[in-house]
Amino acid sequence: METLRQAISAKASGEGFAAMRIVRLSSDPQQALRLQRFIAQGRHGSMAWLADTADRRADPLALWPEAKTAIVMAQNYGQDLDPFERLKDRGSGVISLYALNRDYHDMVKGKLKRIAQWLKHRTRAEVKVFVDTAPVMEKPLAQKAGLGWQGKHTNLVSREIGSWFFLGTIFTEAEIAPDAAEEDRCGTCRACLDVCPTNAFPAPYELDARRCISYLSIEHDGHIDRAFRAAMGNRIYGCDDCLAACPWNKFAQASREARLMAREDLKAPRLADLLVLDDVAFRALFSASPVKRIGRDRFIRNVLIAAGNSGEPKLVPQVAALLEDPAGIVRAMAVWALSRLMGEPAFASLRKERIGSETDANVRREWETA
Template sequence: MTAEIRQAIIDTAQNEGFAQLGFCRPDSVPEIANRLESFVAQGRHGDMGWMGDRMNWRGNPAALWPESRTVIMLAEPYTPAHDPMQVVGMPDRAAISVYAQNRDYHDIVKKRLKRVGRWMIDSFGGEIKVFVDTAPVMEKPLAAAAGLGWQGKHTNLLSRELGSWFFLGAIFTTLELPTDRPADENCGSCTACLDACPTDAFPAPFQLDARRCISYLTIEHKGPVDEPLRSQLGNHIYGCDDCLAACPWNKFAVEASEMRYAARADLVAPRLAELTGFDDAGFRAHFSGNPIKRIGLSRFLRNVLYAIGNSDDPALLPHAQAHTENDDAVVSDAARWAVGKLSSRD
């Protein structure tokens, strides 16, 4: 009977829009506690103090909800229809991570998970909790344990069937269901993702130092970026897809079925000159419902100004000069740095 329940859950989740799902036990990743402790002890989490908080839950999914018996990990593709690396070669444009080029995935995925979860309760009883990247849950190790893929040398999850471009969601349930075999690691001798990183954020294969990661620096890091790293940010203003895009397994990436993940035309390669004129209200309106909104105007302007400084385009000099006296010290520092870079070119 449990096998029939499992298959019914698979069918329902796929009808809801999830491309793939797998099942594991909450205690199936005992190794992550030591890995997380080492990561934090080395300071590789940077300013993300929350990674050290509630480490007993983050490092032990079984402790997060002791009544749970099965974790269902679900994958939802957001594969881009365009080449995400093309904009990296356009210095007067801004590079925005593919996942942030339209609606915030947290809301979309969580609503899908809740619909599947409610159907599970109505059909089979039990209790459920759903998580999408906002609770102390180690989604990638759990997804690997559930057979969805493996954590590649860039530490992101890879799949033979889905490539790199997919979101993860989790349903913890009190139902005890048959589990899947963990996925095998299939990176081989390839180092494409490591070689693609502009900031050398990987101390070794399968290890990440967030303090050098462009996604961390442009999203999570609140203060000024260390000057030696600023030039390596290029034109990335929110996140970075370089290591994901470099992966050869993307030849198997499946098309995204959710239209709300399709890139907004104005966010694929926006002109840097057009991104420096927002006031707070304009910024919030422009990025309403988009992940970029959460970093706030000041951090956004800081990132744009670093990109302007890296553009080697004197036409952008006035846009940097306009912020040298900004009320936010981090923004004004970024503006003066950009002015210095562009002026030294002359």
Template sequence: MPRTIDPARLNRFLAAEAARLGFSAHGVADPSRLTKTDSRLREFLALGRHGSMEWLADRADERANPRNLWPEVRSVVMLGMNYGPQGDPLELLGRKDRAAISVYARNRDYHDLIKGRLKEFAGRLVARFGGDVKVFVDTAPVMEKPLAELAGLGWQGKHTNLVSRDCGSWLFLGAIFSTLELPADMPEKDHCGSCRACLDICPTNAFPAAYQLDARRCISYLTIEAKEQVPHEFRRAMGNRIYGCDDCLAACPWNKFAGQTNEAKLAARHDLEAPPLAELLALDDASFRSFFSGSPIKRIGRDRFIRNVLIAAGNSGQHALVEPVRAHLSDPSPLVRGMAVWALSRLLPHHEFATLAEAAVNETEPEIAAEWRAGLEPTGRPQ
């Protein structure tokens, strides 16, 4: 193993391997330079902005400092893969009978897409330069975005996501921890300037301030992480977003450069680009698992997924969805039944909803009974 590594030789190797394996960006970070990460993470957790994501707090020490996770790490090779969409994902928000799925989830699970390539990259790094390595793709307490900024891949924008001058806000990130003292790249500077596009477009006002996120208000959190019913105050704002939210990413002006690169982007599954809500409402557990095989959506389970689709149905204004929604009033899952009630309160005239409510007097779940009562109140009706 060489005691020193020529930066030019390393850069040639990283560039060649990144291109060969389909990565759009690469760089090396010195983990000892993560000086502000710990205090920002502690503040985020102390304010409770992580919501029910207790895994963020459980391993906060390791997350804040890579050497708490693996004491031998001396360098981190960061890699980014462009997953930018072919068109504007926000156009789908106007098609109320269709489901809007976050761009990143329209293909195979990105963990599966990247991890194999990352392991191959790491193996060739060891073969060429020596040392020991560990690879991570959002599967361990690793602060990928601050490390990517240190490695020069981009900067954390006001929406807290990484922004690249070449790929905009559309980058999957992977990390290779190495015991080698690799020459580090220069961190990227913040190029957001006075722009507020990502902050102003947020439907639920999830950003208390620039560079700060309250996950409890974020539609991505509400549709993916939250296991309980979505609070009433956010349901209408969700529109037809059933898994994740791309608004703050899609609004970033730096995205205009993402299409100028020559690399092949990840192609979305055609049937996930604008699936009809009616078809998704018909999924039982077996068909849900089959339809979303290999997709990150499968991880949230059928009940949470149908909960999200029912909210979209309630926001659709489509009377044709009344019967597919009504069918879920007898669903075994309280999570699904409760949201079916809410959706019908939005889709049906008051007298029809009241008739249904009379037949539901034997509902034993307090939360679902509360949904029926709320639907009968004037404030619970469509506006």
């Protein structure tokens, strides 16, 4: 007779999940302590929501005291693309592999809801589903469930499917036999730490988000420190370097989920085409994409940094046009990009012409320090 666990596994496989594991929910004082230390050190940067929800994140039972079990599932988003090869064409922008098609949140949540409703009908126990946006520490849960382990880059790694996957979780009041926790298999390897362009890992298993290109280009809505701009290269949304360097990804495969397969127009979009996007065009290009959530101004900020790193003077006209942009953050990065693309005499002349009319303090600072 088929067990409940076998039935759940079959449902997960039928929905296209690459792996499924089960864990008994319980408090974890060590996990709470690690989170408190991370926030106390300010390594969460401007992500105030992490601090605001710290109490609930530290203990899954604080979110739902009646829950007994978590079912953790992995949705593969691997692509037939070499992340490091993409960085070589400085005239194009690099968008993180996970964001090359549709936003995963609604898609994964839809799959989880179907499984959860089936589970509720079978067990008569209440269920809730979570995909990334709720105050759930999904990676520690996944490690306890045996789906993988948190590597030295703090991301989850599976010896079966690598690390190109999203996590989705079903909480239930039903008691289901748990799987064994996974052990750390990083060994002496430090490839993920050494490859980081901005040295965002103060130590193995520790991340300072304030130095992470994914944080800077997606979560951070202000001006990006000069110390990190050159290191960003042509990355315009996220960074895949620490994942791509992991040798366990030799077991990764390309996703078979059509909604996650890379769109041709996003594999290597030309910077020249992206620099001319207004808000309407930006929303049209990234409709249903996770890129859309950062907004046009923050995105163009990133594209301008990539333009400044491109070494392509032919981009000067498109960049110069953005000196008239309504958004100060865009004008400021246009100044920085021009300082890298124009010869010194030409840029000095432009600075003399423009600096007196600039009212935004941050933009003036870029003119003065470029």
